[in-house]
Amino acid sequence: MSGVARPPRRPSIKDVAALAQVSSKTVSNVLHGQIFVAEPTRARVLRAIDELDYRPDLNARSLRSGRSGILAVAVPNLEVPFFAELTSQIVTAARVQGYTVLIDETSGVRDREVDLLTGIAPRLADGVIFSPQGIGRSQLSSLLSSSARGPVVLLGEHILGLPVDHVLIDNVAAGADATACLLSLGRRRIAAIGLPPGYDDEQEHAALRLSGYRSALEAAGLPYDPSLVVAAGARRSSDGSAAMAGLLASSSPPDAVFCFTDLLALGAVRAVYEAGLRVPEDVAVVGFDNIAQTQISVPTISTIAPDKAAIASAAVDLIVRRLAGSMADPQVVQVRHDLIVRESTAGRSR
Secondary structure (H helix, E strand, C coil), X not given: CCCCCCCCCCCCHHHHHHHHXXXXXXXXXXXXXXXXXXXXXXXXXXXXXXXXXXXXXXXXXXXXXXXXXXXXXXXXXXXXXXXXXXXXXXXXXXXXXXXXXXXXXXXXXXXXXXXXXXXXXXXXXXXXXXXXXXXXXXXXXXXXXXXXXXXXXXXXXXXXXXXXXXXXXXXXXXXXXHHHHHHCCCCCCEEEEEECCCCCCCCHHHHHHHHHHHHHHHHCCCCCCHHHEEECCCCCHHHHHHHHHHHXXXXXXXXXXXXXXXXXXXXXXXXXXHCCCCCCCCCEEEEECCCHHHHCCCCCCEEEEXXXXXXXXXXXXXXXXXXXXXXXXXXXXXXXXXXXXXXXXXXXXX
């Protein structure tokens, strides 16, 4: 047997501690989300974990703690690139903390979201990262107050103000930034595509980007024109194409459009070209989400870019801290966004 090569030894917590120049206890505190670790130290430990590709022994941890080492992530639709990209970031962030991720696609159906919170997740997962779509405020509030569940972190702005940890971006400011970009080009008939069909009061998120759009118009001294605001589903680029085609067929078509998702923006660009017009010369376009397709489309799409990695890291960190026993009041973590200017507003360089 002496001639048989042994498999390389898995990095240990002591190896991480040595590389980061901290104690093993400090590494353990970082892995368990303890809040008293200084941020420079936490960053150094996380870099060491990544460099060594350290993975905690989940079986041993489960035996010690009675936990599964699994986090559940529930999103409405993995065919929507934003949710697919965000989920991938959550998987990466959870792996760094030593967790495996169980992914569920709810399709925004209320009963499936309820089942997730009452059945699947409590049995299999230590905590849930959840982007609600179909469930209403009162029912979600009741489910989140149950003592039988583990920690839950909400993503996005579908329902705001519940007593639970929440990670989001400032959609009002983001909507204003997108509209201000179009205004800076001298455009004055700026449309907005993306208010959901059948909008109601429980879809609080739906009005936030519209509110930013309206505030930017007001700051520029322009009136709000409801005829330029078109409802559209957010999951298919064809919805954006149909909405844009309708706007272009009107007696006073827009010279710019703010689309509430990049999928809608991609469809809007298609409709502009099918109408024999040019982007951005005739109609400038700004989207929202910074999905990968916006970087390779023709033209490339200017967009609002939420920091998906920061959203994922914050959500996982909140779960881990709750599992470590944090009794802090529910936190609302607001993650930055950026305006990415590309060809759909700036034109192609010659």
